[in-house]
Amino acid sequence: MTLQLIEVDEALKLRDQGALMVDVRSPSEFAQETIPGAINIPLLNDEERARVGTCYKQKGRMEARLLGLQFVSPRIPAMVSQLLCQKHTDRTPAVVFCWRGGLRSEAAATLFALAGISVRRLRGGHKAFRDYVRDFLDRGEWGRLLVLRGLTGVGKTALLKRLVQKGVPILDLEGIACHRGSAFGGLNQPPQPTQKYFEALLWDRLRNIPPGSWAVSEGESRNIGKLLLPERLYASLQEETSLWIKASVDFRVRTILREYAPLLEEKEALTAPIQSLRRRLGGDAVDQLLQLVKEEHWEELVRRLIVDYYDPLYRHTLPERRIEVEVEPEDEGMQRLRLALDRVLAEKVSEPAR
Structure with a gap:
């Protein structure tokens, strides 16, 4: 036969x-x-x-x-x-x-x-x-990736979901990686894929964003949990003008509480990520955070994490080439984001990452 x-x-x-x-x-x-x-x-x-x-x-x-x-x-x-x-x-x-x-x-x-x-x-x-x-990932032959960036809690993931509902193409890197890209990023997520399968999933999405087209992605560091973004893809995320999402600390606290609400019933799940911050924050600060968990003072816990940990860690990532988008109130913020996307798309099309 x-x-x-x-x-x-x-x-x-x-x-x-x-x-x-x-x-x-x-x-x-x-x-x-x-x-x-x-x-x-x-x-x-x-x-x-x-x-x-x-x-x-x-x-x-x-x-x-x-x-x-x-x-x-x-x-x-x-x-x-x-x-x-x-x-x-x-x-x-x-x-x-x-x-x-x-x-x-x-x-x-x-x-x-x-x-x-x-x-x-x-x-x-x-x-x-x-x-x-x-070979596909090494060539970097896909469309433009318009990147949402901003400090923790501004609602980038929620914005991506709203863009999808409006028919805007997106590249959900955190969804593909099963990780939200921070010390707490693996909570309430399925196990991360292996690096090789992650790359296969990236191929499956990127091939549908061919040269001449575009999609919106959330800006990421090269590492997402245990996974590593391919070099050409990471370069693609760096070369475009960024859409810098801005919101007040109060707005960001509310956003995080809403997104992580299911986890607040599982105090044990929060302990290990908080313990991992001892080297950066010091033992006393971490002990105070653990006490807030024990007493279920969720709003204060999130506020402390934003002000003491996340903002000092990520504020230096503010890109030089950026368009700032204020997302409060949310409906007006979405309109501003669409206008900002149109503005970036009007810029000269970038060359593929080299």
Whole structure:
């Protein structure tokens, strides 16, 4: 049986047309990184993969293949059923891949084809996709990124959400990274993706912001939690005139209390981030903050964090090239932001990041 091998470009075109991407690597490999939107139908689970690898080293290729066949054979009907349940259209084939496009994807694709399912194999496997993503991020060939910046609590994330509601394209870096980018940024968030999967998710968003178009993003440091922004993307965020969002401390306190309201019932979750500030604020200041948590003096806690920690830490980030946007009251602030966006868009289009 001849199985059609396709290159990454063709595989991703099929993906955009609704083709199901099927990752047949082990669950732990899939959890680390995959093609966004792919499903996992593992040919071997983690333990089985390890045992086959050991067998290959100790007894050779044929013995390892026979052992793998023993593991896979009882699961073939379930694997086919899983694919049929999730493949919602016959208009496009399923695209099967493993790590390097080798024996695992060949075996799985053969099984699916024998069951009458239209399949393609990704030449080079997930590694080929990973190389494709790295090349894309290194080239930096995407549209303009108009950047919202401002001190903690001015409501940049809320502004992005309101822009989305009005049909404005955005790049939500914190949403992709599952982190709000501060000492408290991981609270009430799902686990962060791995660096490689983060980059795959960035590719999936940035490819929809092609050269000649634009999107609005929140300004970030190069690190978002444990993740690192790719160099070209970080450069893109630095080269545009910034929209510097301004608001009073009272407004910022209210914004943070509103955004973090679910966490105020979980005092233990606040303890570790506050403890991490001892080196910067000193032991006495941190002890006072912990006492405010214990006594549930939330407004005073947030105000102290803004004035004593966040503002001194981030005030130096005030960009030289900026348009200041006052966002109080909120409805008028949104109008001012739209005018500021129009003003930035009227500037000369920046060259891609070098």
